Amino acid sequence: AVAADARHEQTAAGRHLAAVTAAISADRAAVAADAVADEAPSVLMLFSVPLVCEMGGGLMPLDPIDLEAEKVLLRRSLRESGRQVRAAFEVATVDNLRSLLTRGVFSCLHFSGHGHPDSLAFEDPCGAAHFISLPLLQQLISAGDSTRAVRLVFVNCCYSGVAAQHFVDAGIPHVVCSPLRLRDAAAAAFTRGFYMALAVGKTVAQAFAIAQACVRCSPRMPADEADKFVLLPKDQPHDAVL
Numbered sequence: 685a686v687a688a689d690a691r692h693e694q695t696a697a698g699r700h701l702a703a704v705t706a707a708i709s710a711d712r713a714a715v716a717a718d719a720v721a722d723e724a725p726s727v728l729m730l731f732s733v734p735l736v737c738e739m740g741g742g743l744m745p746l747d748p749i750d751l752e753a754e755k756v757l758l759r760r761s762l763r764e765s766g767r768q769v770r771a772a773f774e775v776a777t778v779d780n781l782r783s784l785l786t787r788g789v790f791s792c793l794h795f796s797g798h799g800h801p802d803s804l805a806f807e808d809p810c811g812a813a814h815f816i817s818l819p820l821l822q823q824l825i826s827a828g829d830s831t832r833a834v835r836l837v838f839v840n841c842c843y844s845g846v847a848a849q850h851f852v853d854a855g856i857p858h859v860v861c862s863p864l865r866l867r868d869a870a871a872a873a874f875t876r877g878f879y880m881a882l883a884v885g886k887t888v889a890q891a892f893a894i895a896q897a898c899v900r901c902s903p904r905m906p907a908d909e910a911d912k913f914v915l916l917p918k919d920q921p922h923d924a925v926l
Contacts (some may be wrong), residue, residue, distance in 0.1 A: 686761070692864060695758055695884075696733075696875055697896045703885045706835075706864065707740070711781055712731075714731035717866045723789065725791045725836075725882050725883060725926040726770040726771070726789065726790045726791050726792065727758070727762065727769065727770070727771045727772075727790065727791075727792040727793075727879065728772050728773075728784055728790040728792070728793055728794070729754075729755065729758060729771070729772070729773045729794040729796065730773065730774055730775070730776035730780060730781060730784075730793065730794070730795050730796070731754075731755070731758055731774075731775065731776055731796050731797060732775070732776035732795075732796070732804070732805050732807055733749050733751060733797065733798025733807070733821030734797075734805055734806075734808075734811060734812055734813035734814070735804070735811050736800055736812050736813065737812060737813035737815070738758065738812065738813075739822075740887060744811070746798065746805075746813060747833065748800070749796075749797065750907055751796055751797075753872075754796055754840075754875070755844070757872055757876055758794065758875065758879060759771065759877070759907060760773065760905050761875070761876045761877075761879040761880045761883070761897075762879060762880070762883050764880060765879075765880050765883030765884050766896055766899060767824060767884060767885075769883050770789075770790075771833050771913070772790070774807045774849075775807055776795065776807055777798055777806055777807050777808070777809070777814070778806055778814065778816065781806070781824070782824065783827065783835065784834070785824075785833075788833030788834075789833065789834075790833065790834065791833060791834065791835050791836065791926045792834070792835070792836045792837075792838070792882070792926060793834050793836070793837045794836070794837075794838045794840065795837065795838070795840065795841065796840040796841065796882075797838050797840075797841050798813070798841060798842065799841030799842040799843040799844055799846075799847055800815070800842070800843060800847070800862040801843050801846060802817055802818055802846075803817050803818060803898075804816055804818070804822075804841065805854075806873070817850055818850040819847060819850070821850060821854075822850040822851070822853055822854045823854075823896055824897055825855070825856070826854040827849065827856035834856060835854070835856070835857055835924065836857075836858040836860070836888060836903070837851045837856050837858070837859045837860070838860045838861075838875075838877075838878075838883075838925060839851065839859065839860070840862075840871070843863075844862055844863060844906060845862075846860050846863075846925070848861035848914070848916055849862070849916065851916075852916050852917050854855035857920070857922075857924070858888045858916075858924070858926075859915070859916040859917075860878070860892065860913065860914070860915055861913075861914050861916065862909060862912050862914065863914060864911070864912040867905070867909060868869075869902055869905065869910070870899050870902065870905060870909045870910070871907075871922065872898045873895075873898045873902045874895040874896070874898060874899050874913055875895075875922075876895075876898065876909070877892050877894050877895035877899075878892065878893075878894070879891075881895065881923045882926055883893040885924050885925055886925070887922065887923045887924060888915070888922040888923070888924055888925075888926065889915070889922040889923055892913070892915045892922065896910040896911075897910070897917055899913075901905030901926075912921065
């Protein structure tokens with residue numbers, strides 16, 4: 685009986701040890717997965733599609749922008765990279781931008797919407813255009829030294845070159861834009877190639893070059909279309925991995 689009790693205790697202890705070992709292994713796997721996720725870039729897409737804007741005391745409708753295809757493309761690019769990349773899609777309000785900068789949880793910001801020579805069109809709570817002047821936007825971004833988390837901004841809008849320079853002046857180390865009008869196919873090829881390359885661990889400069897090559901290799905694409913994309917500041921190597 686004593687021997688049986690001893691064997692029972694040993695069996696129970698063995699089961700307990702196995703359970704503890706399994707739990708430790710699971711914890712280690714979770715930590716490893718978190719580490720992989722932490723190493724990959726994280727992307728926030730702010731999209732601005734206001735319906736109207738105030739003009740002359742009244743409301744004027746704005747041209748609609750189809751951003752759904754861009755969202756699908758970005759999701760697919762990150763998914764096909766095989767990495768655990770955190771991605772979120774939010775309406776481009778000033779509050780959402782400020783929250784992003786304050787929380788510091790995303791390394792890449794992708795802005796898509798309406799642009800003007802001296803402002804970007806955000807949205808107000810009612811879905812109308814909320815124009816933020818570029819100097820004020822620069823001040824908002826640089827306030828409180830909150831640009832340390834956001835290391836890359838991709839500006840996809842009209843007059844993006846002007847807006848991009850203000851992001852640079854606010855302290856963002858890597859800014860992608862296209863000051864010239866683009867073909868939709870070129871924008872799609874560049875975006876897909878760029879974010880997939882970033883997700884697999886390429887440097888910003890390498891991802892930019894890969895994305896340009898994707899544009900050049902696209903069918904029926906003018907040879908100079910890839911050169912319309914710009915990586916700022918131009919005097920930096922952009923050899924960082926996000």
